[in-house]
Amino acid sequence: MIRVELPAHLRTLARVTGEVAVEVEGPVTIGSVLAAVESRYPMLQGAIRDHGTLKRRPFVRFFVCMEDWSHQPADTPLPEAVASGREPFLVVGAIAGG
Amino acid sequence: MSKVRVLVGTRKGAFILESDGKRESWAISGPHFAGWEMYHLKGSPANPDRIWASQTSGWFGQQMQRSDDGGKSWQPVGNKFQYDGPTGTHQWYDGTPHPWEFKRVWHIEPSLTDPDTVYAGIEDAALFVSRDAGGEWSELAGLRGHGTGPAWQPGAGGMCLHTVILDPHDPLRIFIAISAAGAFRTDDGGASWKPINKGLYSKYIPDPNAEVGHCVHHIAMHPSRPNVLFMQKHWDVMRTDDAGDHWTKVSGNLPTDFGFVIDVHAHEPETIYVVPIKNDSEHFPLDGKLAVYRSRTGGNEWEPLTKGLPQKDCYVNVLRDAMAVDSLDSCGVYFGTTGGQVYGSADAGDSWFPIVRDLPAVLSVEVQTIA
Numbered sequence: 001m002i003r004v005e006l007p008a009h010l011r012t013l014a015r016v017t018g019e020v021a022v023e024v025e026g027p028v029t030i031g032s033v034l035a036a037v038e039s040r041y042p043m044l045q046g047a048i049r050d051h052g053t054l055k056r057r058p059f060v061r062f063f064v065c066m067e068d069w070s071h072q073p074a075d076t077p078l079p080e081a082v083a084s085g086r087e088p089f090l091v092v093g094a095i096a097g098g
Numbered sequence: 099m100s101k102v103r104v105l106v107g108t109r110k111g112a113f114i115l116e117s118d119g120k121r122e123s124w125a126i127s128g129p130h131f132a133g134w135e136m137y138h139l140k141g142s143p144a145n146p147d148r149i150w151a152s153q154t155s156g157w158f159g160q161q162m163q164r165s166d167d168g169g170k171s172w173q174p175v176g177n178k179f180q181y182d183g184p185t186g187t188h189q190w191y192d193g194t195p196h197p198w199e200f201k202r203v204w205h206i207e208p209s210l211t212d213p214d215t216v217y218a219g220i221e222d223a224a225l226f227v228s229r230d231a232g233g234e235w236s237e238l239a240g241l242r243g244h245g246t247g248p249a250w251q252p253g254a255g256g257m258c259l260h261t262v263i264l265d266p267h268d269p270l271r272i273f274i275a276i277s278a279a280g281a282f283r284t285d286d287g288g289a290s291w292k293p294i295n296k297g298l299y300s301k302y303i304p305d306p307n308a309e310v311g312h313c314v315h316h317i318a319m320h321p322s323r324p325n326v327l328f329m330q331k332h333w334d335v336m337r338t339d340d341a342g343d344h345w346t347k348v349s350g351n352l353p354t355d356f357g358f359v360i361d362v363h364a365h366e367p368e369t370i371y372v373v374p375i376k377n378d379s380e381h382f383p384l385d386g387k388l389a390v391y392r393s394r395t396g397g398n399e400w401e402p403l404t405k406g407l408p409q410k411d412c413y414v415n416v417l418r419d420a421m422a423v424d425s426l427d428s429c430g431v432y433f434g435t436t437g438g439q440v441y442g443s444a445d446a447g448d449s450w451f452p453i454v455r456d457l458p459a460v461l462s463v464e465v466q467t468i469a
Contacts, residue, residue: 057157
């Protein structure tokens with residue numbers, strides 16, 4: 001299972017507390033993890049990435065193993081630590097807005 | 099006994115204010131959707147337990163929510179607003195072509211008869227409809243595809259479709275308004291549209307009498323007279339008696355005719371309300387004195403209504419969707435301010451009382467009168 005940590009507003013929207021865990025078939029990438037999250041929690045469609053282009057929303061960031069992966073292509077394989085469930089995939093609302 | 103439910107959208111959540119028909123004692127619930135911008139909430143006339151809410155965020159985009167129990171609980175519904183066909187361009191602020199981009203839902207207009215049908219006016223300006231209780235949304239693309247579309251330009255708040263009025267006598271007729279394109283009407287259920295801006299004069303645009311390009315702030319109709327519309331334009335209060343084919347200025351003796359809201363008394367179709375704002379760069383009441391102005395003659399002759407409203411040091415604004423009326427025998431009038439106050443009147447505006455004083459900035463106010 002892939003562990004995913006969502007920002008507070010999206011946890012409220014998805015009606016979950018704490019981390020969520022999703023099953024990913026095939027390569028574990030940013031794109032496949034997000035697709036699994038959106039499949040399990042359809043209300044998150046459009047909230048993390050655009051409905052049509054699947055581009056990351058500008059004020060949403062992705063962190064993996066203490067590193068910013070926000071600008072990595074969606075099909076980049078995630079580290080084994082995330083694929084094995086040892087580390088979470090972090091979806092973070094950017095600190096912005098003044 | 100009848101009761102009143104006031105739906106308030108704010109910059110940081112939604113609030114529901116409820117009272118019995120006396121409108122003296124209020125129960126307040128919220129914040130619903132705490133931390134999100136709630137541009138608009140509106141109840142279905144066909145089923146008052148059904149309420150729609152537009153929930154939006156610069157971080158996480160647009161959500162649509164539906165309640166089927168009068169706002170006690172909510173469920174997210176479809177939030178996919180995809181323009182129909184090629185997106186095309188409108189004008190950007192500097193006059194260059196700019197692609198249409200979905201940003202948010204400004205206004206929700208539930209069908210008058212079918213609780214599963216609801217319209218959404220969005221930024222960048224377009225009109226969408228859902229006929230399955232919010233599951234799927236499709237564009238009424240004839241509006242954006244109108245020949246003038248490439249000439250539309252955003253107002254300071256964005257290029258928003260902020261007003262949707264359904265004709266209670268003709269299900270095929272809809273009026274909409276866009277800042278800053280103007281007003282439009284369809285007579286065929288949304289397939290084709292015509293600009294209805296004749297008589298509007300906007301000296302701040304290259305052609306003050308242009309077919310489109312006017313910054314219409316809000317339009318109101320009394321359901322008994324669907325051909326009579328009242329408009330608060332950027333500057334000027336206007337009326338039409340022929341469904342928008344011709345407009346006439348009715349600002350009359352208003353101390354300033356800049357403003358955002360306009361509404362019509364529930365039982366007196368010639369009684370209308372506006373909140374004059376100093377000017378287009380100073381969005382607050384004249385001299386720090388908050389006043390609603392009422393005309394009982396369909397415009398031109400206006401009286402200030404100030405009893406119960408702050409008469410010094412008041413520098414709030416009242417945004418375009420932040421006034422509504424109830425339909426109790428003694429018509430109630432409600433409005434919210436950018437200072438977080440929601441004021442009500444149980445006597446058609448003669449006197450006012452604050453229902454709440456310290457909400458986040460109020461974006462919208464709607465009222466349900468429940469038998």
